[in-house]
Amino acid sequence: MARGTRELDFEAHFVQVLVDSGEYTEKTSAVYNKNLCLIEEDVITFVKETQPQEYQKLQDQYHSDTDRKIVENLAKSINTNKTLQVLREGTMKDRGVKLQMAYFKPNHNRTPEHLANYTKNRITVVRQLQYSNQNSNSLDLVFFVNGIPVATAELKNALTGQYLSQAIDQYKNDRDPKEKLFEFQRCLVHFAVSTEKVSMTTRLAGKGTLFLPFNEALENYSSDDFATSYLYRNVLRKDSLLDLLQNFINLQTNEEKTFNISTGKLEVKKSEVLIFPRFHQLRAVNRLLGDVQEKGVGQKYLIQHSAGSGKSNTIAWLAHRLSDVYQNPSDSKSLFDTTIVVTDRRVLDKQIQENIRQFEQTPGAVAYIDENKSAQDLRVAIENGSRIIVTTLQKFPVISESVSHFSNRRFAVIIDEAHSSQAGESARHLRKALSLEEAEEKDEVEKSLEDIIEDEISSKGDQKNISFFAFTATPKSKTIEIFGTKNEAGDKREFDLYSMEQAIKEGFILDVLKNYMSWRRYYKLVKRSEVEDKEYSKKQTLRLLANYVDLQDHAIEKKTRIMLEHFASQTQNEIQGMARAMLVTKSRLHAVRYKLKFDEIMREMNLPYESLVAFSGTVTDGDTGAEHTSSTMNQLEGRISVPEALKLPKYRILIVANMYQTGFDEPLLHTMFVDKKLGGTSTVQTLSRLNRTRKGKDSTMVLDFVNDPEKVQQEFQFYYGSNRMDVGDQTDQNSVYDILNKIETADLIYQNDVQAFAEIFFRKGDNMELLQPILNIIIDRYNTLEEEIQIELKANINDFVRLYRFLSQIITFTDVDLEKYYVILTAVYKKLPFTRNILPTDVLNNIELDSYKLQHQYTVDLQLETSEVNVSGQKPGGVNVSQEDDYELLTKIIKVLNDTFGLDLKDEDSVDFLKMKDNVSQNQELMAFFNKNNSKANIQDKFDETIDDELLNFIDTKLSFYNKLTDDRVNKEFKRLWFNEIYDRTLRGV
Numbered sequence: 001m002a003r004g005t006r007e008l009d010f011e012a013h014f015v016q017v018l019v020d021s022g023e024y025t026e027k028t029s030a031v032y033n034k035n036l037c038l039i040e041e042d043v044i045t046f047v048k049e050t051q052p053q054e055y056q057k058l059q060d061q062y063h064s065d066t067d068r069k070i071v072e073n074l075a076k077s078i079n080t081n082k083t084l085q086v087l088r089e090g091t092m093k094d095r096g097v098k099l100q101m102a103y104f105k106p107n108h109n110r111t112p113e114h115l116a117n118y119t120k121n122r123i124t125v126v127r128q129l130q131y132s133n134q135n136s137n138s139l140d141l142v143f144f145v146n147g148i149p150v151a152t153a154e155l156k157n158a159l160t161g162q163y164l165s166q167a168i169d170q171y172k173n174d175r176d177p178k179e180k181l182f183e184f185q186r187c188l189v190h191f192a193v194s195t196e197k198v199s200m201t202t203r204l205a206g207k208g209t210l211f212l213p214f215n216e217a218l219e220n221y222s223s224d225d226f227a228t229s230y231l232y233r234n235v236l237r238k239d240s241l242l243d244l245l246q247n248f249i250n251l252q253t254n255e256e257k258t259f260n261i262s263t264g265k266l267e268v269k270k271s272e273v274l275i276f277p278r279f280h281q282l283r284a285v286n287r288l289l290g291d292v293q294e295k296g297v298g299q300k301y302l303i304q305h306s307a308g309s310g311k312s313n314t315i316a317w318l319a320h321r322l323s324d325v326y327q328n329p330s331d332s333k334s335l336f337d338t339t340i341v342v343t344d345r346r347v348l349d350k351q352i353q354e355n356i357r358q359f360e361q362t363p364g365a366v367a368y369i370d371e372n373k374s375a376q377d378l379r380v381a382i383e384n385g386s387r388i389i390v391t392t393l394q395k396f397p398v399i400s401e402s403v404s405h406f407s408n409r410r411f412a413v414i415i416d417e418a419h420s421s422q423a424g425e426s427a428r429h430l431r432k433a434l435s436l437e438e439a440e441e442k443d444e445v446e447k448s449l450e451d452i453i454e455d456e457i458s459s460k461g462d463q464k465n466i467s468f469f470a471f472t473a474t475p476k477s478k479t480i481e482i483f484g485t486k487n488e489a490g491d492k493r494e495f496d497l498y499s500m501e502q503a504i505k506e507g508f509i510l511d512v513l514k515n516y517m518s519w520r521r522y523y524k525l526v527k528r529s530e531v532e533d534k535e536y537s538k539k540q541t542l543r544l545l546a547n548y549v550d551l552q553d554h555a556i557e558k559k560t561r562i563m564l565e566h567f568a569s570q571t572q573n574e575i576q577g578m579a580r581a582m583l584v585t586k587s588r589l590h591a592v593r594y595k596l597k598f599d600e601i602m603r604e605m606n607l608p609y610e611s612l613v614a615f616s617g618t619v620t621d622g623d624t625g626a627e628h629t630s631s632t633m634n635q636l637e638g639r640i641s642v643p644e645a646l647k648l649p650k651y652r653i654l655i656v657a658n659m660y661q662t663g664f665d666e667p668l669l670h671t672m673f674v675d676k677k678l679g680g681t682s683t684v685q686t687l688s689r690l691n692r693t694r695k696g697k698d699s700t701m702v703l704d705f706v707n708d709p710e711k712v713q714q715e716f717q718f719y720y721g722s723n724r725m726d727v728g729d730q731t732d733q734n735s736v737y738d739i740l741n742k743i744e745t746a747d748l749i750y751q752n753d754v755q756a757f758a759e760i761f762f763r764k765g766d767n768m769e770l771l772q773p774i775l776n777i778i779i780d781r782y783n784t785l786e787e788e789i790q791i792e793l794k795a796n797i798n799d800f801v802r803l804y805r806f807l808s809q810i811i812t813f814t815d816v817d818l819e820k821y822y823v824i825l826t827a828v829y830k831k832l833p834f835t836r837n838i839l840p841t842d843v844l845n846n847i848e849l850d851s852y853k854l855q856h857q858y859t860v861d862l863q864l865e866t867s868e869v870n871v872s873g874q875k876p877g878g879v880n881v882s883q884e885d886d887y888e889l890l891t892k893i894i895k896v897l898n899d900t901f902g903l904d905l906k907d908e909d910s911v912d913f914l915k916m917k918d919n920v921s922q923n924q925e926l927m928a929f930f931n932k933n934n935s936k937a938n939i940q941d942k943f944d945e946t947i948d949d950e951l952l953n954f955i956d957t958k959l960s961f962y963n964k965l966t967d968d969r970v971n972k973e974f975k976r977l978w979f980n981e982i983y984d985r986t987l988r989g990v
Contacts (some may be wrong), residue, residue, distance in 0.1 A: 010157040010195060011140055015125055015230050024123050024240035029130045029138065036075040037180050042122045042147030044073050047099055050117045056095050061095055069094070074101065074148075082185035083148060084274075089244055101146055104246040106237065107638045109329040122146050123238050129805040131181045133257040137174065142187075149181060150245065151236070153191040168199060169191035177204040188249055189276045195226045202249075202274035208385045213506040214279050228463060231307040235282070240889040245304050248282065248317060250275045259647050266644055280305070282313045285321060287496055290793065294328050297335060297410045298464040302483035303471045304494040304723070306407040307688055308508030311471055314700070315341060318469065322364070322412040323387040326784070336467070338382060339412040341390045356390055366390065385409075414469045445830055474681045474719045477871040478806060481725055490727035490858055500720050501866060509691040510700050512672075513716060515864035517703045520564070522853040523549050528846055549676070549852065558854050560597045561703060563673045566703060567653065568607060571671040577697040579670035580646055583655045584686060586676040586706075587811055591657035592628045594675075599653065609650055614642050661686040667694035671701040680708055705854070711945075713862040722868045731873035739800045739876055740821060746793050748781055749824065754817075757824040774824075775831050782832060799876045872933070872966065912961050916950050943979050 018024040031039050044067045046242055048055050059066045077092040087091055090100040103117040124144040133137060141153040156162035171190060175182055182204045192199045197220060199211040220227035234240060266530045277285075277677045284303055291299065304312050341356065355916060356366055367381040369391035381389050470483040475494065503509045505788060525545060533789050549555055562745050563583065571579050585591045597612040602610065612634050620630045636645050645651050654660065662685045672690055690700040704712070734796030743749070760770045782790060804822045920926065929942045954962040965971060 002378045006142075006160055007155055007157045007162060010226065011155050013226075014040075014141065014155065014193075015127060016155075017229075017232050018125055018236065021237060026127050027124050027126050029126055029128060032129055032131070032142075033071070033125060034131060034180075035184060036071055037078070037149060038075060039124060039126075039144050039147040040067070040073055042124055042144060043101075043148075046120065046122050046146040049120045050103060051099060054099055057097050058094065064382065070099070071147075074099075078186065082251075083150065083188060084185065084245070084249055084251065087145065087148065087150075093716065100246065101148060102242065103540060104242055104391055106774070107329070107334070108331060109856060110199055121238070121242065123241065128914055132176075132179055134179075135177075139175075142181075143241070144166070145241070145245065149187050150241070151189045151191065151229050152181075152187050153193050156192075156194040158195045162194070164192055164194040164197045164199060167194060168209075171201070171204060171211075172207050175204055177206055177209075184272075185251070185274060187275065188245075191231065193228055193231060194226060196220060197229055198228050198279075200276060202276050212278060215506070216279060216283075218502050218505055220385075229277075230784070233281075244277070244282075247279045247321060248275075248285075257644055257647060259649060266640070266647060275313060277313070277317070280496070280502075284314055284496040284498075285317050288318060289321055289325055291495075292322070292325060292412075294333065294465060296327055296539065297467050301470065301485065301495040302475060302480060302481045302493075303469065304473065304475055305474045305496070305498040306469060306500040306503040306509065307691060308503040308693075309473075311416070311473075311496045315416060315471060319356055319388050319390075319412075319414055322414075322469075335410065336412040337385060337409045339388045339414065341388065341414045341416065342390055343416040344391075354389065377580060409464045409465065410688045412469065413466055415471065417472055423523050445581060465819045474684050475723055476681065477725065477873060480723055480871060481638045481730055481873050482806075484725060490730075491724055492727075493722065493724040494728065497722050499722065500716075501864070504606060504960050508693065509688075510693060510697070510704060511864070512687045512690045513713065513864065515699060515701045515859065516709055516712070516862050517701065517859040518709045518857040519703070519705045520855055520857055521549075521555070521705065522855065523555075523849060525549070525847045525849060528848060544844070545847070547586075548847075549849060551590065552591075552852070553597075554849065555852055556590075556593050556597050557601070558852065559675060560601055560896065560938060561593065562854065563703065564601055564605060564607070566701075567671065568605065571701065572652065573630060574670045574697070574699065575668055575694070578668050578696075579652075580666065580668045581653045581671040581673060582660070582669055582689060583653065583673040584661060584676050584678075585655060585657050588617070588657045589621065590617045590675070591615045591655050592619050592621060592633070594655050595633050598653065609652040611653040611655055612642055612645055612651050613655045614659040616659065618882060625755065649979065650708055661689065664689055665843045666694055667692040667697065670697065670699070671703065674702065674704040678712070678715075680715060681719075683712055687712070687716075709857075709860065709862060710947075713864070716862070717864055717867065718869050720864045721866060723871055729870065729872040731803070731807060735876055736807065736818060737805065739796050742796045743800060743821075743825070746785075746796075748785075748793060749828070751777055753778060754820050754824055757827075758820040761823050771827065775827055778828055779833075780832055794829070794832055797825050797832075800864050801826050801829055810928055912958055913955060916947075916954075919950055919953075927986075936983065939983065940979055943982070944975055947975055947978070 002226075015024075019026050027039065031041060034041055047070060055066070055070075058070065067298075073094045074086070074092055078086050085104040088104075090098060092099045092101055100117075101116060103121060106114050106120050108113065110968050122145070124142070124147070126142045127142065128138040129142040129143075130136060140154050140155045142149055143151040145155075152168040156164065156167045169818070171192060177183070181187060184203050188202060190201050190204060191214070198214040201209055201211045202215045203209070203873070214231075216230050220230070222229045225233070235244075252275050254271050254273055256269050256271075258269045260267075263432065283304070291301070303314075305314065313705050319339050319341050322336055323334070325335050327335050366385070366388040367386040367390070369378045369381060369389060378389070378391055378424075443547045468483060470479065472479060475483075480494070484490055485495045500509075504511045517805065536748075563581075568580055571581050573579070582592060585594055591613055595611060598611040614630055617629070620626070621628065630642070633640065634645070636642075642654065643660075643664065646654055647668070653968055661682070669690055669692070678686055682833060687702060690702070692732060705966060757771060760774075764770060782793070785793065801822065804818060851854055923946060926946045929939050951962055951965055
């Protein structure tokens with residue numbers, strides 16, 4: 001088909017594809033009734049063809065006036081009940097006759113007359129529709145279902161120099177929202193379409209109209225058509241359009257607490273929003289339904305959707321669709337008996353709960369088992385066959401043992417934010433609670449121990465009657481391995497992706513790394529001269545001293561002044577003068593002291609607002625003996641919560657300790673002060689508290705006292721795009737045997753111990769006291785072993801328990817002995833002596849803080865790049881035995897550095913070198929990197945990072961030594977020498 005370069009050519013092609021499909025009829029603007037906003041002939045033809053008896057009843061009353069009365073009453077019904085309700089619920093009634101204005105595709109073929117009526121729906125497109133009685137303005141395209149307008153589109157052809165922004169401007173500037181056709185909830189969606197991109201809105205509001213991207217990907221692409229052809233070849237096709245009307249488009253009532261300036265109080269602001277799915281939401285739900293219908297029950301799916309993806313709505317749509325999906329139209333029952341939505345948070349996610357409630361079309365079809373309900377309520381909901389259950393993961397272990405008669409039930413389990421939930425014992429209990437267990441068999445036959453254990457393995461392993469749908473923005477490697485979809489090569493990756501990159505570039509979230517300010521602290525501690533010198537554990541002492549420094553009033557005050565000066569000069573002016581900030585601290589005591597210091601200095605600066613603090617429990621300050629709680633420090637009036645108080649003008653800064661770092665959505669949050677070491681997903685989740693958008697917010701700020709900006713950048717990069725796990729990087733399923741062999745050779749547990757333990761554990765279950773004598777004998781043996789063997793054995797037991805628990809989520813083991821060892825080793829590990837190294841707190845009485853300095857390093861935009869990250873599966877941790885001291889290496893390094901750079905390295909420097917070398921050789925995390933699974937470049941990066949961290953330990957005591965080894969030339973050379981020596985020894989054996 002030839003395609004020209006004009007807008008009209010794009011328009012003609014758009015319509016021709018729809019008409020050629022045989023599903024659309026094209027009509028002219030002349031058939032449109034501007035006053036009624038209807039195509040009358042379509043309305044009447046549809047009613048006559050699908051409901052002849054109802055039409056006849058009306059004709060008996062209205063006679064020749066029947067058609068006019070039907071269209072007038074339909075227009076009146078739409079004015080009152082709006083388009084969606086009229087189409088979906090058939091609310092048009094007249095003189096005792098109820099008319100359906102649309103027939104939706106049934107999920108099964110048990111109602112052939114309904115399916116026949118579905119084929120009679122009349123889908124019409126009109127080009128250049130003149131819609132107004134006030135002017136001759138026209139819309140490029142308007143789409144009708146049975147004569148009722150449901151969608152409009154303005155088109156632009158990039159080949160003529162017209163782009164998406166011009167289509168959007170046309171809606172904002174030239175389409176009067178007071179026109180009848182543009183009233184809210186009459187036309188359900190308005191598309192701005194170019195040949196390259198698509199945006200949509202459900203509410204025209206002049207210049208304040210909000211358009212959302214509706215794109216397949218960051219860059220749309222088609223090999224044989226316009227890049228946006230997916231709109232007319234997919235989304236607007238008959239089946240899809242009617243599916244959107246029936247199952248996706250929904251009116252939601254949003255509630256938000258806002259501060260009312262005139263009353264000076266927080267008030268609940270309600271607003272109605274017509275929800276139309278964004279493309280990735282529509283794609284994810286439809287792809288999941290299609291795969292489930294093709295493959296049946298028992299599959300696992302990973303949906304990696306970024307913050308800003310509208311995940312709560314996606315989960316709500318999916319839950320409702322799964323609750324009524326049929327694998328084949330001829331099936332007598334739906335594929336799943338119950339759909340369970342599980343959130344990993346102990347307090348049921350209110351947003352998900354509310355979204356599912358608003359999509360609920362049949363009252364009572366959804367059971368909400370929140371924190372106010374018991375596990376018994378959950379058991380009853382499952383036994384009663386509730387179509388949808390919304391609950392928390394923590395509820396499952398409580399009832400897993402009592403649920404044992406679902407032999408013919410099939411479950412869809414949707415997991416919100418699948419992080420830790422997929423790999424622990426709770427997940428094994430979840431599988432058991434929902435598994436296929438033949439209860440009657442237990443009464444008929446006395447089972448052997450092996451049969452009982454096989455049932456246990458089967459019930460907690462991979463279940464064929466459960467499908468899992470795991471949603472997360474930040475999938476860990478084990479999440480990908482458990483829920484990832486395998487391709488033909490055996491690699492695993494997400495089933496559907498809406499990346500952080502796309503969310504940022506489409507404007508749904510902000511890039512929180514765009515304005516990153518890094519500070520570093522330097523300090524010097526001195527030993528009191530009158531105190532005798534003693535030896536202490538270096539690692540513990542360094543941590544203790546660093547904590548001691550950060551808790552000093554001088555350090556707290558310096559940081560507080562920097563933060564408040566920044567807030568007063570910059571942050572408070574952001575977001576039209578409404579910006580808030582959060583300070584993330586490393587402990588509850590830090591939060592307490594920061595709160596006191598903030599209050600003091602804010603009064604001194606005469607700032608017109610206060611700070612809030614959030615931490616759990618009661619904190620006793622050892623220096624003063626004072627006890628503090630969040631409530632006593634905040635002194636909030638009434639029952640107002642901390643998040644609610646932060647919305648008040650009185651409070652602008654929130655100080656937290658292990659609270660509000662995840663799941664806290666406050667769009668006014670602009671700046672984050674970080675005085676806590678972050679890492680991995682906690683880095684992304686914590687800093688992402690800033691990424692929520694709102695009117696007037698176009699930037700964020702991070703001021704970090706602790707973390708390495710490059711490391712922060714790497715951690716965000718990990719979740720910026722897609723993640724995959726190559727087949728060669730997946731967990732070796734035989735690794736459990738290797739670890740078990742090491743445990744068996746230690747002569748700690750004998751076969752008769754394993755068998756005796758299993759007989760009691762699997763046959764008598766709750767009688768745990770009977771197991772204690774067996775465990776006590778094993779612990780007595782452990783206590784006779786040498787300390788080095790104990791350390792290695794404890795690590796191996798932990799490895800076995802961790803890996804077996806993880807692998808049992810992926811495969812169903814057939815080896816009964818592994819399950820026997822799993823249960824006994826799990827119990828043994830809990831009873832092994834806990835070697836707590838007592839912190840050398842007396843060292844704090846022997847030192848003084850001599851000097852303290854904060855230095856601004858730089859402010860930078862941390863750049864993220866389009867990429868795909870490869871991740872690795874679980875590996876046995878093992879034990880890294882420290883290498884023997886090698887004085888030759890130290891001598892070689894000192895000699896090379898002296899010869900090359902003429903450094904004045906003293907004898908004391910040699911001692912410091914030796915201390916640093918010991919510390920590095922005992923760094924298990926670093927030494928684990930020296931293996932053939934890592935590239936040499938990756939090992940080098942990890943080594944360099946570790947050495948840099950070690951050098952920082954000398955700032956407080958050996959500043960001259962620190963300065964010598966951080967000289968650029970020296971630093972590079974001595975790292976090279978040291979790295980090569982370790983690399984050659986560990987990996988090359990030389």
